[in-house]
Each structure stands twice: as structure tokens, then as C-alpha cells.
Amino acid sequence: MAYRPGLHLLSTFTASADQLVEPSGCQALFDRLIDSLELTKVGEVYHAFPNGGFTAVVCLAESHVSIHTWPELGIATFDVFLSNYLHDNTAKARQFYVDVLCHFSATELSKQELTR
């Protein structure tokens, strides 16, 4: 079997500070997307900073999702990377990305698409 590169989408976006302060809404969203897209979570870290903002990584059998927020700057960096090892997960990566930006009512500052 040859390696089949997967899609890694990387965003920097702006959003309102109240969306970026604490992780519970984001965690519920990630869990809902992982479930609906039939991805496999193998572990996760959600960490809220004492002064506001949070950082999170979700480890998937398919690779990972991450988000880091700075509510005082109204900014976040977000990644979704799904390998294509057993299935072509390209469409799922794109759906995950769009749904996260929609959830945060985000304005995209930058988006990169890497196939790796």
C-alpha cells in the first residue's frame, strides 16, 4: 500500500471575543462534527488560560484538529488535518473547516491548504 497524502487546512480567523474566551462551546461543536462525520477520536486536551482564551488539540485516528484563541485580540488559529490512509477524507476535512468557521461567525484572515 502506498501513502495517500491527506488534506491539512490551516486558518487564522477573527471572531468576537466572547466566542473565544472559553472552550465548552467549541468542544461541543468538535464532538458533534467528529460524530456526524464519523471520525474516530482517540484523545483530547482542552485547556482554558486563567486570563481568558483557550487552546485545544483533538487527536483522531485520522490525524488531528487544533485551535488556539486570543480573545483579547479577537483572533484564533485553527487546523484540521485528516489523512487518507484508509478512506479519502478530503470532503470531511473541508466540511469540518467550514462548520467551524460558521460556528465562530469567523472572518478568515488566512487559509492554507496542504496535501501531505
Next chain:
Amino acid sequence: MAYRPGLHLLSTFTASADQLVEPSGCQALFDRLIDSLELTKVGEVYHAFPNGGFTAVVCLAESHVSIHTWPELGIATFDVFLSNYLHDNTAKARQFYVDVLCHFSATELSKQELTR
């Protein structure tokens, strides 16, 4: 305070299968680098797959590190992303990257550098 983009280094590399099978050596390396570079770990996931290979994400106050391995293909994807929120961590990201590839006696298939 303005947002100061940080360096995100992304690698796909080849290495010998025995290096990519299980995570304990990688975990020890990551912990050593986090300590020596004075980074702040806030959580981690190391997951070994039943058929060999592992996937890991380390959540840092400075952002994250991730690795996903496929020993049967002799391949891995590795990321280190350090924001520059409080300090310029560019040199630390580059040092982390080089030390990981050295540890795995890796051959770089691709490397991307994003400032985000």
C-alpha cells in the same frame, strides 16, 4: 497589543519502521525538548494503534506539536507550531524541528514553513 504570527513547521518524513512503531521514545524526546526549550505543556495525547504506529498531540501554552506515524509505510507527518504571543519562539520552533528529524534519522520528503 497586536497579534504576532508564529512559525508553524510541517514535515512529512521517512524513517525506519522500528522508530515509528510505538511512542515511548518519541514521548521522551518531546518531553526533553519541551523542558530544554522552556516551553509549557498543558496536556498531551499519545495513542498507539493496535497494529503498530502511533499518533500524538502535545498541547502547549505556545500552541502545539503533533506526529502521526505509519511504520508499514516508513512514513510520518510531524508539526511544530509555536506562537509568538509573549516571546519570539521562532528559533525554538526551528530547534525542535531539527532535533525531531535527527532523533528519527529522518529523510525529509516535504517541509512547509508557515507564519501564522
